[in-house]
Amino acid sequence: MKKAYLLLADGTLFEGYSVGYEGQSIGEVVFNTGMAGYQEVLTDPSYYGQVVTMTYPLIGNYGINFEDYESRKSWVSGFIMREIAEHPSNWRCRLTLDEYLKEQKVVGLAGIDTRRLTRKLRGEGVMNGVIYTEGFEPDEQTVAAMKAYVVKDAVRAVTCEESRTYPAEGEQKYRIALYDYGVKYNIERELQKRGCEVVTIPALTPPEEVVGRFDGVMLSNGPGDPAENVEIIANLKRLLESNIPIFGICLGHQLLSLAIGAETCKLKYGHRGVNHPVKDLDADRTYITSQNHGYAVVGESVNPAIARVRYVNLNDGTVEGVEHVGRPVFTVQYHPEVCPGPMDTSYLFDKFIENIEKAKGGAQ
Template identity: 45%
Template sequence: MTTFEKDDAILLLSDGTLIKGKSFGSKGTVIGEIVFNTGITGYQEVLTDPSYFGQLITFTYPELGNTGVNSEDNESDSPYAKGVIVRNFARTPSNWRANITFEKWLKEENVVGIYGVDTRELVRHLRSSGTMNALICSELKEVSLSSLLERIQAAPIMKGLNLAEKVTTTKFYKWDTTAIPEFDKRLKLEPQIPFKVVAIDFGIKRSILNRLVAHGCEVVVLPSNAGYKDVLDLEPEGIFFSNGPGDPAAVKEGIDLAKRLIEERDLPMFGICLGHQILGLALGGKTFKLTYGHRGLNHPCGISGRVEITSQNHGFALEAESLNSNNVDITHLNLNDGTVAGIAMCNRPVFGIQYHPEASPGPHDADYHFARFAEVMSERR
């Protein structure tokens, strides 16, 4: 048994690494895959992104909470991450848009936090050892570290998990265009009649829906288990496959849907992140788990001399060698490690990108992919 102070917290990794810190946010014990995000802004958007479902997020930026939390920047109704790991946090925000402090928000949303962690050392460890399951515990008193380690090692690992089914909508709905924040109304294309788009929700972000609308789309969102008939009954001009958490190879219904639509319908299709991987799997490709993933706002992607700085959040990638070059072009590579960052069918209007062009948070270099999708639909009218 080990005795701790009242406000102590620990971070315990499945390889036995123990890091001591202080508790903030909600108190409790949570287990999940530990990952790291290298962005210097956007903690509210990151924590409410469904793609982080069940994960413990290490933020490399040394202080969080300076801008508090506001009512507009959430990517979903509430945080999907289980825990937050930081060096330090601001107790008093300084931003005119803030409605609540960062810590109070975490408490209200039952997100467990630990601060006082040397996040540089932790990230160096994760980069060399890879992502793994970990535990944050702030209800210590007297606790057995061996029993906590057993709980971590008994928890399921990310590979093989279909988490899209945990975060998807349970019903069809039309995205409310009045919900678009004023600052996000960067219109690129304004057709007289909106493009009818069906979005398959594997963990879709609000900012993606807003960008589709801003590019002239009328979007109906369907659950991740939507069937072929469900999609076609809506008579879409285009189909969007969203981002989401978990192992893409485990999302069997989404892969089967994409495969049938590709084989039987000549419709424009666009996938982002998990949706991009699902399109690749439907085209006969394979995916693999990255050692520590790509999560940040400054990943360079490109091919043939064109480079765009991108926002990324994923732990799996498509195997380049598994893609049939007679049918699929690799359009973008992650220039840090050479992994596949974009694909397109050679003779069909089907394409996907591994990164997040909606830039919430992040750079706007890749926003043109939404216009690309809209333009393909416009050409077919």
């Protein structure tokens, strides 16, 4: 069993053993608190450019199946766990986690104190690191590149190159344009279940190619700093003028908030896991949500004449969703489509459909 290491930007070194692909990889080191869902984490494009640490101590115990992928490949820059399950047990298992990491060329590290690493990231904030296998030790140039690393042009890296159409389950009632900023398959599935034909379109598709051809617009999740997507934000400003129903999730929420003049900021260590409490200020009700983001909308920057903050995080008070004033437009920072994870907020897709029905009724 080969040794493997994680070297953080501040010089801290963790020693463990190699799992998955042997090599070297640079990324932003983050942590996820979910007890399950490692397959969904690995295939979530929102983790582009990041080395993900799982806080739950045993990972891989149900293996990898061919049904629960959230995208076409793994996007993580590295994967860290306390212990890897070498003999998974699940009737759907087709690959071990180790086999999948090798197939996807993801450098893995096990056998380190993930509690110590997580406490460090919580206390000091997420930081860059290089994960490497014995024999692939970083030189001075690599360490300098690691310290200077920034996740850039992330949406352009993960979005689809051309549109894809997914038929509705049963009778088709609506046609939805889904902007792919790093979309998870389950967003498409939730819409299909509700009678929607879903056309997933590239992130930079002009709004003129959408308005008049679709009943509603979904803005997907995705990676990176939302503020760097200047062209997308400009497109969303024009899209808002059309009055078409819009539902934004995660990065889609942040981009739409920027389009209405709000600001975003980077969180100290982000929200990544399936246990985040969110309060609906209108209903005075709290939901347990799944989240994966490192940036947040600044609540004070949301102009109440344009939109209002409807959802807030009960752990740190950050904005978890906004609702446009006078338009069929709303967003959430968390993931109502998530699997595995709490299904408390899947009703938001029904709300989106209701907005579409109202808009279609008003147009008749």
